[in-house]
Amino acid sequence: xxxxxxxLQAVAAASSVSVSGGVIGMxxxxxxxxxxxxxxxxxxxxxQGHPAAVEFGQAAKAAxxxxxxxxxxxxxxxxxxxxxxxxxxxxxxxxxxxxRVAFCLQVLGQDAGLRMVFRAQHTPLSDxxxxxxxxxxxxxxxxxxxxxxxxxxxxxxxxxxGHCPAELSSRRTLALxxxxxxxxxxxxxxxxxxxxxxxxx
Amino acid sequence: MPKTILPPDVNAASFASAIxxxxxxxxxxxxxxxxEDLELYRDQxxxxxxxxxxxxxxxxxAPASVEEVQKIVxxxxxxxxxxxxxxxxxxxxxxxxxxxxxxxxxLDLKRMNRVLTVDDxxxxxxxxxxxSYFDLYRYIQERNLKVWIDCADPGWGSPIGNALDHGVGxxxxxxxxxxxxxxxxxxxxxxxxxxxxxxxxxxxxxxxQEYRYGQGAWVDGLFGQSNFGIVTKMGFWxxxxxxxxxxxxxxxxxxxxxxxxxxxVDYLENSGVIGVPSFDSxxxxxxxxxxxxxxxxTANSDLSELxxxxxxxxxxxxxxxxxxxxxAWRLIVRFYGPEETVRGSWTYVKRRIGGSVPGATFxxxxxxxxxxxxxxxxxxHLAYFGIPNLQVFxxxxxxxxxxxxxxxxxxxxxxxxxxxxxxxxxxxxxxxTQRKLGWKTNFNPFSSPLMFYPRSFNIGYSxxxxxxxxxxxxKGLALYNALVNNLAAxxxxxxxxxxYTQEIAAAQYSFNNNSLMRFREAxxxxxDPNGIxxxxxxxxxxxxxxxxxxxxxxxxxxxx
Numbered sequence: 001x002x003x004x005x006x007x008l009q010a011v012a013a014a015s016s017v018s019v020s021g022g023v024i025g026m027x028x029x030x031x032x033x034x035x036x037x038x039x040x041x042x043x044x045x046x047x048q049g050h051p052a053a054v055e056f057g058q059a060a061k062a063a064x065x066x067x068x069x070x071x072x073x074x075x076x077x078x079x080x081x082x083x084x085x086x087x088x089x090x091x092x093x094x095x096x097x098x099x100r101v102a103f104c105l106q107v108l109g110q111d112a113g114l115r116m117v118f119r120a121q122h123t124p125l126s127d128x129x130x131x132x133x134x135x136x137x138x139x140x141x142x143x144x145x146x147x148x149x150x151x152x153x154x155x156x157x158x159x160x161x162g163h164c165p166a167e168l169s170s171r172r173t174l175a176l177x178x179x180x181x182x183x184x185x186x187x188x189x190x191x192x193x194x195x196x197x198x199x200x201x
Numbered sequence: 202m203p204k205t206i207l208p209p210d211v212n213a214a215s216f217a218s219a220i221x222x223x224x225x226x227x228x229x230x231x232x233x234x235x236x237e238d239l240e241l242y243r244d245q246x247x248x249x250x251x252x253x254x255x256x257x258x259x260x261x262x263a264p265a266s267v268e269e270v271q272k273i274v275x276x277x278x279x280x281x282x283x284x285x286x287x288x289x290x291x292x293x294x295x296x297x298x299x300x301x302x303x304x305x306x307x308l309d310l311k312r313m314n315r316v317l318t319v320d321d322x323x324x325x326x327x328x329x330x331x332x333s334y335f336d337l338y339r340y341i342q343e344r345n346l347k348v349w350i351d352c353a354d355p356g357w358g359s360p361i362g363n364a365l366d367h368g369v370g371x372x373x374x375x376x377x378x379x380x381x382x383x384x385x386x387x388x389x390x391x392x393x394x395x396x397x398x399x400x401x402x403x404x405x406x407x408x409x410q411e412y413r414y415g416q417g418a419w420v421d422g423l424f425g426q427s428n429f430g431i432v433t434k435m436g437f438w439x440x441x442x443x444x445x446x447x448x449x450x451x452x453x454x455x456x457x458x459x460x461x462x463x464x465x466v467d468y469l470e471n472s473g474v475i476g477v478p479s480f481d482s483x484x485x486x487x488x489x490x491x492x493x494x495x496x497x498x499t500a501n502s503d504l505s506e507l508x509x510x511x512x513x514x515x516x517x518x519x520x521x522x523x524x525x526x527x528x529a530w531r532l533i534v535r536f537y538g539p540e541e542t543v544r545g546s547w548t549y550v551k552r553r554i555g556g557s558v559p560g561a562t563f564x565x566x567x568x569x570x571x572x573x574x575x576x577x578x579x580x581x582h583l584a585y586f587g588i589p590n591l592q593v594f595x596x597x598x599x600x601x602x603x604x605x606x607x608x609x610x611x612x613x614x615x616x617x618x619x620x621x622x623x624x625x626x627x628x629x630x631x632x633x634t635q636r637k638l639g640w641k642t643n644f645n646p647f648s649s650p651l652m653f654y655p656r657s658f659n660i661g662y663s664x665x666x667x668x669x670x671x672x673x674x675x676k677g678l679a680l681y682n683a684l685v686n687n688l689a690a691x692x693x694x695x696x697x698x699x700x701y702t703q704e705i706a707a708a709q710y711s712f713n714n715n716s717l718m719r720f721r722e723a724x725x726x727x728x729d730p731n732g733i734x735x736x737x738x739x740x741x742x743x744x745x746x747x748x749x750x751x752x753x754x755x756x757x758x759x760x761x
Contacts, residue, residue: 073592073595075356075583075590078591079335107245110241
C-alpha cells in the first residue's frame with residue numbers, strides 16, 4: 001500500500017490505452033486529437049448536484065468511461081471502493097466536483113502513489129463569464145485553449161480528462177475565460193481533475 | 202516548491218552524508234529528498250504558502266519498523282539533523298505533515314501501520330502510528346469485534362497522532378479525550394533507546410493496556426504535544442459496543458436559563474448519565490458541530506442589527522428575544538447503552554430538568570439498536586457512533602472574509618470554563634477582536650460551544666488561508682495572534698495550536714516567570730542534548746536553537 005517509491009519508479013510502465021476516442025460534443029478537432037498513450041482511468045466521478053458536473057458525467061459515460069455520480073461526502077467512495085482498488089495497485093481517477101471533494105481524493109490518493117496531474121478550477125465571474133485556471137501537462141492545456149467557446153465547458157472538461165496523455169510533459173498553468181458560467185454557479189469553485197500514478201506528474 | 206533547504210547548523214556536505222546513512226539504514230526508496238516527493242510534506246493550509254517563511258522539510262524518511270526508527274535516531278544524533286515525526290500527517294488545520302521548524306527531516310511513520318491487538322473482551326487496542334481511524338475501524342468490522350472506537354473528525358487521522366496532539370472525539374466523556382483514553386506507550390527516546398511506559402516496563406506483564414501507571418513517576422504526558430521521543434506503539438481503551446442509542450432535545454425558554462442548562466449538563470455528563478451533549482440557540486447562528494444534524498444557519502437581520510454596534514446589553518438581548526420569540530436554548534442529550542437504561546435515563550433527564558426549569562419542553566430524538574444498518578447510517582453524523590468518516594468536508598464550510606474563495610483554513614479553539622459567564626466571556630473576546638481587526642464575526646450572545654472535553658467548553662473559529670493571497674494570509678495570522686493574546690489576557694487558552702502559532706500560544710503559560718517552560722527545557726536538555734526530536738514543537742526548543750528559534754523569533758514574525 002505504502003510503496004510510494006515503487007510507484008514513483010515504475011508506474012509509467014503500467015499506463016495503457018483504453019479510453020475510447022469517441023467524439024464528445026461539438027469541439028474543435030484539435031481538442032480530441034488522438035494521443036499516443038492516455039491515462040487508463042479506473043473511474044470518473046461527478047457531483048450529482050450540479051448541472052455542469054452531471055453533464056460532464058454524461059459526456060464521460062458517452063465516451064465509454066465508467067462514470068459515477070457522487071455527493072459531496074466521499075467516505076463511501078473511498079472506504080468501499082477506492083481503498084480496495086488502490087490496494088491492488090495505483091489506478092487513476094478523474095472527475096468534476098467541488099474543490100474540496102477533489103482535495104479529499106487527492107490526499108487519500110497520495111498514500112497509493114497518486115498525484116493530481118491535472119486540475120482546472122472553474123470560477124464564475126461577476127459578469128457572467130466563467131474563468132478557468134488550469135494546471136497540467138502542456139499538451140492538455142494546449143487542447144484546453146481550443147475549448148474557449150460559448151459551448152458548455154463541462155463536456156470539454158470531460159474530453160480533457162478522458163484524453164489526458166500518459167506521457168505527461170512538463171506541467172504548466174493556463175488561465176482562460178469562456179462566455180457562459182451556466183451550470184457552474186456554486187458557493188465554492190467546481191474543479192475538473194485527474195489523479196493518476198505519480199510518475200506522470 | 203522552493204529549492205532544497207537545509208536544517209539549521211547543518212552544511213550541505215554533512216546533510217548529504219546523513220542522507221547516505223539514512224539510505225543505508227532503511228533503503229534508498231524510503232528516503233525522500235526530491236522536490237516532487239517533498240510536496241507531500243507541505244502544510245496544505247499554510248498561511249505562508251510559497252514564501253520564505255513556509256515550514257518546509259529538507260527531506261523525509263519512511264521507516265518500516267521500530268529498529269529502523271532507532272537507526273535513524275542514532276544517525277540524526279551524529280549529524281544533528283532534526284527529525285519531525287508524523288503519523289499520517291492529516292491534521293490539516295494544525296499543519297498537516299509539515300514540521301514546526303523549517304528544514305527538519307520529516308519522519309513519516311505511515312508504513313508502521315499494524316493493528317497489533319484489539320481485545321473486545323477487555324476492551325482495548327494496541328496500534329502503531331501509521332494506523333488510521335479508518336484502518337482500526339475496518340479491522341474491527343472485518344472481525345466482527347464488539348467494540349467501538351472514538352474517532353476524530355475527519356477519520357483519516359491516526360489514533361496515535363491525534364491523541365499525542367490532544368485531539369478529541371464525539372462519543373462519551375471517558376473516550377472523547379483521546380490522550381486520556383490511552384493506556385501504555387512504546388517510545389524511541391532521543392538517544393535511540395527503546396522504552397515502554399506503565400505496565401509495559403515490566404517484562405511479561407499482560408496488563409500494559411489495562412493499567413496505565415505501573416509504578417513511580419508516570420511520564421506518558423511528556424510525549425503529548427511535545428518532543429521527548431518518538432512514539433512507536435500506543436494502547437487505547439475502547440468502548441464496548443452499546444446495545445442502543447437514544448437522543449433527545451430539551452428547550453429552555455429564557456435567555457437566562459443558560460447557566461441552569463450548563464449545570465444540568467455538567468451533572469448529567471459527570472455522573473455518566475449522558476454521552477456527548479451539545480447545545481445551541483434557535484435565536485443565533487448554527488453551531489458548526491451540529492450542522493450534520495440538519496440544523497441550518499439562522500442568521501437574520503434582527504441579529505445583525507443587535508450585533509452591529511458592539512456586544513449587546515442584557516436588556517437588548519431580552520428585547521431581541523422577545524421580538525423573535527420561541528425558546529432561547531436547545532440542549533441535545535445522547536445516551537448509549539441498553540434500551541432499558543437509555544430510555545430510563547431520558548425519563549430521568551425530563552424529570553430532573555422539568556422539575557427545576559419552568560417552561561422547559563422536551564422532544565424525543567432518534568433511537569437505534571446497534572449495529573446501525575447502512576440505511577440508518579446515511580443521514581447521521583457518524584462520529585457520534587464511532588464510525589470514521591469524511592463528512593466534515595461536505596458539511597462545514599469555513600467562511601472566507603470578503604467572499605474570496607479560500608484554499609484552506611486554520612482552526613482556532615479556545616478552552617473556556619463551563620459557565621455562562623465563561624462562555625460569554627470567551628465569545629466576547631473573539632467578537633471584539635474580530636471587529637477591531639476588521640473581520641466580520643458570527644459570534645453573538647447565542648453562540649454555543651462544542652463539548653469535546655468533558656470538563657470544559659471549546660469555542661472555535663476557522664481562519665481562511667490562501668495560496669495566492671499573501672495579504673489575506675497576513676490578516677489571518679494577525680487575527681490568530683491577536684486572538685491568542687487577547688484570550689490569554691482574559692484567562693482563556695487553546696487546547697492545541699497550529700505549527701505556526703505554537704510558540705506564541707506556549708508563551709501564554711507564563712506563571713512564575715515561565716516556570717513550566719523552564720522545567721520542560723531542563724528535561725529537554727537532559728533527554729535530547731543534541732536537540733534532534735521535533736525542535737520547537739509546542740514552543741519547546743533545544744538549547745542550541747533557543748536563541749535563534751525561540752520566542753524572540755516568533756515575536757518578530759508576529760509583527761509581519
